[in-house]
Amino acid sequence: MHVIAALYHFTRFERPEALKEPLLALCLDQGVKGTLLLAPEGVNGTIAGPRAGIDAVLAHLRALPGCDGLEWKEAQSKVPPFPRMKVRLKREIVTMGQPEVDPRARVGHYVAPEDWNALIRGPEVAVIDTRNDYEVAIGSFEGAIDPQTKSFSEFPEWWEQNKERFHNKKIAMFCTGGIRCEKSTNYLLGQGVEEVYHLKGGILKYLEEVPEEESTWQGDCFVFDARVSVGHGLREGPHELCHGCRQPILPEDRARPEFEQGVSCHQCFDRTSADDKARFRERQKQIRLAAARAQAG
Numbered sequence: 001m002h003v004i005a006a007l008y009h010f011t012r013f014e015r016p017e018a019l020k021e022p023l024l025a026l027c028l029d030q031g032v033k034g035t036l037l038l039a040p041e042g043v044n045g046t047i048a049g050p051r052a053g054i055d056a057v058l059a060h061l062r063a064l065p066g067c068d069g070l071e072w073k074e075a076q077s078k079v080p081p082f083p084r085m086k087v088r089l090k091r092e093i094v095t096m097g098q099p100e101v102d103p104r105a106r107v108g109h110y111v112a113p114e115d116w117n118a119l120i121r122g123p124e125v126a127v128i129d130t131r132n133d134y135e136v137a138i139g140s141f142e143g144a145i146d147p148q149t150k151s152f153s154e155f156p157e158w159w160e161q162n163k164e165r166f167h168n169k170k171i172a173m174f175c176t177g178g179i180r181c182e183k184s185t186n187y188l189l190g191q192g193v194e195e196v197y198h199l200k201g202g203i204l205k206y207l208e209e210v211p212e213e214e215s216t217w218q219g220d221c222f223v224f225d226a227r228v229s230v231g232h233g234l235r236e237g238p239h240e241l242c243h244g245c246r247q248p249i250l251p252e253d254r255a256r257p258e259f260e261q262g263v264s265c266h267q268c269f270d271r272t273s274a275d276d277k278a279r280f281r282e283r284q285k286q287i288r289l290a291a292a293r294a295q296a297g
Helices: 017-029 051-062 113-120 152-166 179-190 202-209 251-255 274-296
Strands: 002-010 033-039 042-049 071-077 085-089 109-111 125-129 139-141 170-174 196-199 217-219
Touching (some): 002 051, 017 051, 113 170, 113 196, 196 202
Parallel strands (some): 125 170, 170 196
Antiparallel strands (some): 033 042, 139 217
């Protein structure tokens, strides 16, 4: 079994570029794959590998300046979730595009998974899903508001256009693992919203800890690895990715006329050109040839 660790931590890195190569070298040496993002505001990412390798990388991360309190969420997969290891330098570890937002200063009230249902069912509470539209499409909490954003950086504009809807309401926010809510709750507090809450540990922690028969979650949760989606108990969901648009699809979507392996699905068939599809077909051909060579040799 491959151990999967999803993590983030906000801290101040004066020179994140100096951290990149030692971290990448350790991951490669330990057989760990995935993606880690380094920025002046901290670290974010998901990695997978053997137990000992994951432990070594987590120990290294926790030894970085200000990261002794780093937390992570774990899951397991029978297949390798990632093909390679990448450590990237970014301006932000989750892009919101609001320089004044600083989760280290203050965030909303954390709500434990076991207390979440009571909060969102309460009077005068607006529940907002801060994830992107394709993530929300396969699952969300009952009654949650979908801002229909294609990227997290669109959230501030959406709030500005819709804030009057939430006058005098408590705002409860959630996302996959919690990182987007660190920024979105800080942003709302800066906008003068007085009561802001967010789900501690995100959807993943909720699905891990709250029994399915008590759950207010509907559908599956999109994850950024080879599992594509998970359900209650973090069981692997039915979705796979269309490699033409990187959107989740269900097994029955493969039978639709727009589907072509590695090229298109019903969601992107009309959004890509003939040249795009030709390029995707060539990529898929190279993938098949590489797989055949690996099997033969």
